Amino acid sequence: MSAASCLRSEDQFLCSICLDVFTDPVSTPCGHNFCKNCINEHRNRNDQYLCPLCKEVFNTRPKLHINTLFSEMVSQFRQEAQQKASSSSSEQQAAKPGEVPCDVCTGTKLKALKSCLVCLTSYCETHLEPHMTKSGLKRHQLIDPVENLEDRMCMKHDKPLELFCKTDQTCVCMLCSVLDHKTHEFVPLKEEYEGKKAELGKTEAEIQEMIQKRRLKIQEIKHSVDLSKEAADRKKAEGVQVFTALKGSVERSLNELIETIEEKQRTTEKQAEDFIKELEQEISELKKRSSEVEKLSHSEDHLHLLQNFPSLKAAPPTKDWTEVSVRPPPYEGTVMKAVAQLEETLSKQMKKLLAEDELKKVQHYAVDVTLDPDTAHPKLILSDDGKQVNYGDVKKNLPDNPKRFTRYCIVLGKQSLSSGRFYFEVQVKEKTKWNLGVARESIDRKGDTTLCPQYGYWTIWLRNGNEYSANSGPPVRLSLKSPPQKVGVFVDYEEGLVSFYDVDATALIYSFTGCSFTEKLYPYFCPCNNDGGINSAPLIICPVSQTV
Template sequence: MSAASCLLSEDQFLCSICLDVFTDPVSTPCGHNFCKNCINEHWNSNDQYLCPLCKKVFNTRPELHINTLLTEVVSQFRQEAQQKASSSSSEQQAAKPGEVPCDVCTGTKLKALKSCLVCLTSYCETHLEPHLTKSVLKRHQLMDPVENLEDRMCKKHDKPLELFCKTDHTCVCLLCSVLDHKTHEFVPLKEEYEGKKAELGKTEAEIQEMIQKRRLKIQKIKHSVDLSKEAADREKAEGVQVFTALKESVERSLNELIETIEEKQRTTEKQAEDFIKELEQEISELKKRSSEVEKLSHSEDHLHLLQNFLSLKAAPSTKDWTEVSVRPPSYEGTVAKAVAQLEEKLSKQMKKLIELKRVQQYAVDVTLDPDTAHPDLILSADGKQVNCGDVRKNLPDNPERCSLYHCVLGKQSLSSGRFYFEVQVKEKTKWELGVARESINRKGKITVSPQNGYWTIWLRNGNKYKALAGPAVRLSLKSQPQKVGVFVDYEEGLVSFYDVDAATLIYSFTGCSFTEKLYPYFNPCLNDGGINSAPLIICPVNQTV
């Protein structure tokens, strides 16, 4: 009997009405077991004789007999439970934070093992023993320890809340189901619990999805902030560059103004010095004449006075200073003129910036086409950089590939509208940039010119720039471009090149007639033993202002 009881769980020895271990278990004709007193009270309080579990209705009240086999098994189970409680009593521990303490313990509160829904009290193993041994207490309903036991009891009937009323959506006791909620639909708490738990699982999944969406939104917002910061930093850097140039222009104009004023003053001072020097010279001569006249006037020698009288009487050789004067230069309008000139310079500078900004709005994302690259060229994995290597690669000589000149075309083409891209040429001594039409001769030797389908400019020897206009046009640049912008207006027939940092126009091909696709054209030229090894780099376009 002991071995058999060990295979059974505690739930199998509980009456489904009182939820306690069976006392005098009886069996109904439908095969279900209940405490004898529990089933009799149940039938006494109902109009029908039905099984509380399967709801089978009996026309007449069944005659109940004690289930002797179940009684034996229950008895054995009680004994084993008591032995187990006794052997484990020494292992009891004080209740930790978050655990339910025993309500009976004084001093140190031990951890509760069970809670009684009848007594509304939680018991440790020691204080639970009467509920396992005394017949009166055995009928009480025990459950895993919980706090606030009074919340689990029906306020009206003082019975455990065992059922869920689906009509009123509330937890009720057995008496509620036959009195106040007689016509309502009920399910066991466990069944409703499982359903609601499934709903909570679905709700939790929905909440997690909402959380994930909001996290993604946070990422997007943070990304937008990062983009904004990058744009702000870019604008600040460009603003510093522009206003530094403007400041330098103002300082140059101020220095020129001061130099103009000082030059006028120096000229006036020089004129005055020259006049004074000449006057002092004449004064010196006149003093000498005065001395000679005075000396002669005191002479007693009649002959000597008469012989020298005429020469001393004659007017000295001096300049007529009557109309001579030093007129202070007029400074009126000097500042206004300087300001006007500065305004003109600033206006031209702003026009340059606005013009560059206008073409930059047509920026396209250009990448290099490896199928068109000369075998000596080395292209980066992202298709944004190209330089010339020392070893020729063994590549298929497809029709698109340039096999004579060290050039490569972009993947993107233009057959209408406008487009713009920028290329870094920093640290290079040779390069060639522009656009080429689709039908260019990619295999043979030709002259690079618009007549042959090329609209390009180049650098040679580190400082010689030309527009290959056929014949070539020499370009005089104030500074060496570090980044070159290329703009094409297909319908206008225009190809323009800009020094991006200086915001100045380098050269424009005008009046062009385009009849087929145009491709960006790049030629990094030979690396000259490492002197020209820097790559041409296609750069992202940042609005200048």
């Protein structure tokens, strides 16, 4: 192994007395090396001659020998250390604004690598080396570089701030703990640091959670904006469609108005043309007679004049035109009538469009309703999927539980509502009788009852194939343009609203308003009896699809 390779262990080149690199190293008879001055001073301070390391005692003053090989190795180590320091200094960067500079550097201040809490000095990599190599300095506490290290000293006692006073919540030195804060509770800075660090970790976690919540809120807001944009685009498209339809109605009404006026004008012109044609024909006849009369009046033939006089004396037969006239057609009220008709048309269209929009909104609250067999009257027949019910002539032998209807052929849905909104649709096609709506949980299921809100029912029904009523007590007769094939039922619990819709016609049938709900509401179905087969079709709960 070469001498150069042996120089990599720095501790072997440190004097155990001064803890620095050897200067003029000499060897004692026991084989230990020391700086020449260090060992001489040590011998001068002691009465005995002993080795500072192994404590071997010499009877006479030992003769010191210069270790030539070791001296060369120390010299080489010094040179390499200086080159390394020089190279390290060139690689290090000067401290930038905001960075802690080295307190030892002269000239250009290099960026500090560590700060020493004992020396109260910040060191660059080069000047930090003694703290990394000298055993005495190795015990010093190094931290990441900080400015104003003097702030870490007690201003009163000029001692390091090593303790934390929990009573006053401040950092103090050892003297403070026995003088100014002697009755207070203290902990080492490190212990308080760990506690506060844990609190900061918790605070950081809470902050991160708050950040995450706000990021989620941002996503929620952005999603709301996206939904709003989609709704805006949809509404714009609907608006264009609506106003295009209204514009078409206005244009058709205008064209009809113009056509009506022009038709009247054409009739007037035709009448005038007929009169003129007839008058011109009479004029032609009169001109012909005038020519004959004039010719006869100039005749010298006495006999000829007298023979033809009787036939030419009187004017040819003509019409009496005294009372005949062409009057302009009566246009008064034509425009007003057209505008009134247009207004009626637009009003109907607007009502239809508003009903469509309302139905679309309530359909968003659709729930998947299924029939509850535990509530079904024994004569009712339910489908396996719980979506259809019709009346059966045979009464089934079923357990009479408290939920079952035994007086009327009624069945309730399994789903209930005690807050919010819900909506469902039922096909009533080909039926001549039915009842639909909602009922509260506490209704009488065994005896006679009246279908009205007072007794917990909010329903409409069909009787005799074309008689519709809202059972509001007394019933309200409903006038429908056409029999609904599918009925939608909507409930807003907090608003106290129950509404019924003709789904295919997108029209409101009836609404119970101002209701006061205090308990659960259930979907209510009554297919009524078969009436000899003409009312055998079932009530069918349908999946809800958005009305176009």
